[in-house]
Amino acid sequence: MLNNPRSHGLWEKTAPAAPMAGPLDGDVTADVIIVGGGYTGLSSALHLAEAGTRVVLLEAQEFGFGGAGRNVGLINGGMWVMPDDIPGVLGPVHGERTLELLGGAPLAVRTLVAKHEIACEIETNGTLHLAVGADGLTELEARAKQWQARGAPVRLLSAEETASRVGSHAYAGALFDPRAGTLQPLAYARGLARTAIRAGARLHTGSAVIATEKSGDSWIVRTSTGSVTAQWIIVATDAYSTGPWEQVRTEQLHLPYFNFATVPLGDNLRQSVLPNCEGCWDTKEILSSFRMDKAGRLVFGSVGALRNTGAGIHRNWARRSLKKLFPQLGDIAFEAEWYGKIGMTADAVPRFHKFDRNVVGFSGYNGRGIAPGTVFGQTLARHILGEISEDALPLPITAPKDQKFRTARELYYEMGAQAAHFAGNRF
Numbered sequence: 389m390l391n392n393p394r395s396h397g398l399w400e401k402t403a404p405a406a407p408m409a410g411p412l413d414g415d416v417t418a419d420v421i422i423v424g425g426g427y428t429g430l431s432s433a434l435h436l437a438e439a440g441t442r443v444v445l446l447e448a449q450e451f452g453f454g455g456a457g458r459n460v461g462l463i464n465g466g467m468w469v470m471p472d473d474i475p476g477v478l479g480p481v482h483g484e485r486t487l488e489l490l491g492g493a494p495l496a497v498r499t500l501v502a503k504h505e506i507a508c509e510i511e512t513n514g515t516l517h518l519a520v521g522a523d524g525l526t527e528l529e530a531r532a533k534q535w536q537a538r539g540a541p542v543r544l545l546s547a548e549e550t551a552s553r554v555g556s557h558a559y560a561g562a563l564f565d566p567r568a569g570t571l572q573p574l575a576y577a578r579g580l581a582r583t584a585i586r587a588g589a590r591l592h593t594g595s596a597v598i599a600t601e602k603s604g605d606s607w608i609v610r611t612s613t614g615s616v617t618a619q620w621i622i623v624a625t626d627a628y629s630t631g632p633w634e635q636v637r638t639e640q641l642h643l644p645y646f647n648f649a650t651v652p653l654g655d656n657l658r659q660s661v662l663p664n665c666e667g668c669w670d671t672k673e674i675l676s677s678f679r680m681d682k683a684g685r686l687v688f689g690s691v692g693a694l695r696n697t698g699a700g701i702h703r704n705w706a707r708r709s710l711k712k713l714f715p716q717l718g719d720i721a722f723e724a725e726w727y728g729k730i731g732m733t734a735d736a737v738p739r740f741h742k743f744d745r746n747v748v749g750f751s752g753y754n755g756r757g758i759a760p761g762t763v764f765g766q767t768l769a770r771h772i773l774g775e776i777s778e779d780a781l782p783l784p785i786t787a788p789k790d791q792k793f794r795t796a797r798e799l800y801y802e803m804g805a806q807a808a809h810f811a812g813n814r815f
């Protein structure tokens with residue numbers, strides 16, 4: 389994308405082609421304008437179009453240009469915040485609603501992918517949250533109890549079972565979540581776009597929204613090549629937000645996260661490394677993640693940006709760490725490398741913003757946007773269709789609030805990750 393191999397990496401190499409779409413041309417009218425072609429915007433577009441609504445989606449670059457085309461591909465249930473802490477952050481009513489919605493979100497993704505036959509390498513064998521040391525295990529025991537009290541089918545695995553599923557003895561145990569899984573993230577975004585177009589939505593790429601204004605009861609949004617007039621605007625621009633809703637981005641702290649993809653593993657190695665293809669991440673503060681793609685490439689990532697000195701430091705760290713975690717891989721070569729910006733909110737929970745009358749959006753998924761973006765996008769569609777009132781939405785309305793010292797703190801995280809990986813902090 390944009391001829392930058394470090395933006396979307398492996399996903400760009402292996403995703404099916406994007407559906408045909410081009411810039412908005414001229415002045416058009418619709419019922420709903422959607423700004424942003426990631427999971428949130430595309431899921432809204434699909435669900436609104438299926439209900440017969442006239443939808444125009446405007447994407448500044450290409451479908452999946454933002455987080456949707458760069459992420460690890462872990463389809464998670466829930467957030468980083470411990471389940472019991474979410475009602476404390478969001479209030480008891482919204483907290484329980486959000487937990488219920490997000491707990492069921494991976495199933496919503498599976499159902500959508502199956503219904504529309506979206507080719508996105510979906511794996512439904514669950515995820516493993518891996519315990520590093522005794523502290524990691526204590527955290528996962530608490531997480532397991534809290535989810536189980538809510539009826540979630542999660543299970544704590546012993547160190548031995550973890551080792552046999554992962555193919556490494558590095559972990560003290562794992563929390564297995566059978567609701568979750570993995571997919572090819574850019575393929576999922578492009579598949580949603582194709583499905584939304586088939587359902588009747590009008591999708592435009594290369595169409596950055598640069599201005600918006602009121603016109604009586606309607607809204608007009610403008611790009612450099614045209615305008616759309618409609619009753620509603622959905623703002624689905626999240627961490628890559630530009631233009632009139634830049635605050636969606638400035639209320640988040642951007643955490644850089646990179647991935648390296650190995651060449652495909654041979655049959656013998658595939659039997660020992662993640663033979664069931666669960667998606668994995670660990671309990672460390674500077675966490676690592678890994679997963680298989682369909683062809684047997686191991687995708688290994690952690691916090692950091694692959695630019696300037698970071699590229700070499702993180703690449704060397706990834707080589708050392710993989711060797712330590714999976715000695716059986718030997719000196720395996722990397723086939724792709726890329727990184728992106730994870731948008732973190734101040735309290736690590738997502739946001740629902742009502743920017744003005746009939747201008748709404750969800751954002752701020754804190755590195756957990758595949759399943760949440762899908763169900764929050766659908767929720768926006770149902771809200772506009774009158775099926776869910778404002779009072780019944782999963783999140784309370786909040787006003788965007790810029791994070792203090794954002795730029796300095798982002799630099800601190802980028803440099804801190806480099807320092808930790810340079811100092812030899814392994815896997």
Ligand SMILES: Cc1cc2nc3c(=O)[nH]c(=O)nc-3n(C[C@H](O)[C@H](O)[C@H](O)COP(=O)(O)OP(=O)(O)OC[C@H]3O[C@@H](n4cnc5c(N)ncnc54)[C@H](O)[C@@H]3O)c2cc1C
Binds near residue numbers: 453462596751755
């Ligand atoms: C490196 C990385 C790893 C991650 N790992 C995971 C993971 O394993 N699992 C998981 O669930 N989540 C993960 N995430 C988070 C996930 O990718 C995001 O939460 C998700 O993509 C958010 O979806 P979205 O549709 O809201 O926003 P995005 O996917 O970011 O899409 C927003 C779109 O809006 C467009 N846009 C912005 N401004 C304008 C404008 N003015 N006009 C028109 N269009 C505009 C952008 O170009 C962009 O395409 C990760 C993110 C990153 C970066």
